[in-house]
Amino acid sequence: MTSPPNPKTFLTLPVSLLLLAGCTSSEPGIVRLDGTTMGTTYQVTYAPGDTSPADDRESIEALLLEINQSLSTYIETSLISTINRSSDTAVSHPVDDHFATVFGQATLVYRDTDGAFNPAVGPLVNAWGFGPAGATTTPEPESIPSLLELVDFDAFQMRPASRTLQKSPPSSKPQSKL
Numbered sequence: 001m002t003s004p005p006n007p008k009t010f011l012t013l014p015v016s017l018l019l020l021a022g023c024t025s026s027e028p029g030i031v032r033l034d035g036t037t038m039g040t041t042y043q044v045t046y047a048p049g050d051t052s053p054a055d056d057r058e059s060i061e062a063l064l065l066e067i068n069q070s071l072s073t074y075i076e077t078s079l080i081s082t083i084n085r086s087s088d089t090a091v092s093h094p095v096d097d098h099f100a101t102v103f104g105q106a107t108l109v110y111r112d113t114d115g116a117f118n119p120a121v122g123p124l125v126n127a128w129g130f131g132p133a134g135a136t137t138t139p140e141p142e143s144i145p146s147l148l149e150l151v152d153f154d155a156f157q158m159r160p161a162s163r164t165l166q167k168s169p170p171s172s173k174p175q176s177k178l
Contacts, residue, residue: 029047029048030045030046030047031045031046031047031048031053031056032044032045033053033056033057033060035057035060035061037061037064037065037068038064038068038072039074042060042064044056044060066096066098067098070095070096070098070099071098071099071102079093079095079096079099080099083165083167084122086167089166089167089168091166092159092162092164092165092166093164093165093166093167094163094164095158095163095164095165096163099165100158100160100163103119103156103158103165104158106119107153107158110153115153118151118153119153120150120151120152120153120155120156121151122151123147123150123151124147124148124150124151127139127143127147155167155168
C-alpha cells in the first residue's frame with residue numbers, strides 16, 4: 001500500500017518556481033548592479049556589452065573609489081582634504097579630472113547665483129558648529145568679518161593648462177560633500 005502524497009511535496013515545486021522567477025530580471029538582457037559608496041547606495045541598470053557583469057562591477061567600483069579619493073572630505077588623504085589642510089598660498093596643487101570637473105561646475109553655479117552658492121564656506125560652517133568638530137560656541141560678532149575673508153571663492157585660481165589649483169588667503173577651503 002502506498003502512502004498518500006506529502007502536502008510539502010506539492011508546495012515545494014510552486015514555491016521553488018516563484019523563488020526562481022524573482023531572481024531573474026523582468027527585462028531580458030538587462031543587468032542591474034548595486035552596492036554601497038560614500039555613505040549611501042548606488043544602482044546601475046544597463047544592457048550588457050562585451051564585458052561580464054563582474055568586470056563591469058569592478059570598473060564601477062574602481063571609478064567610485066577614484067572619485068572618493070579625489071572629492072571626499074571624509075577621507076583625510078583625499079585630494080580635497082589635502083588642499084583644505086594646506087595654508088601655503090605659494091603651492092599650486094595638482095588636481096585630477098574629477099576635481100577639475102566638479103570645481104568647474106561649482107564655479108559656474110557660484111557665478112550664476114552671485115555667490116549664494118559658495119563652496120568655500122567651510123570656515124563659517126565650522127565657526128557656527130556645523131562642521132566635523134561640532135558646536136562649541138557661536139562666533140563673536142567682531143570675528144565675523146575675518147571669517148568672511150576666509151570664504152572668498154574667488155581666491156581660488158584654477159589653472160586648466162597645468163591642472164593645478166592655487167589658493168589665497170590661507171585656510172580657505174573648497175568644500176565637497178560627495
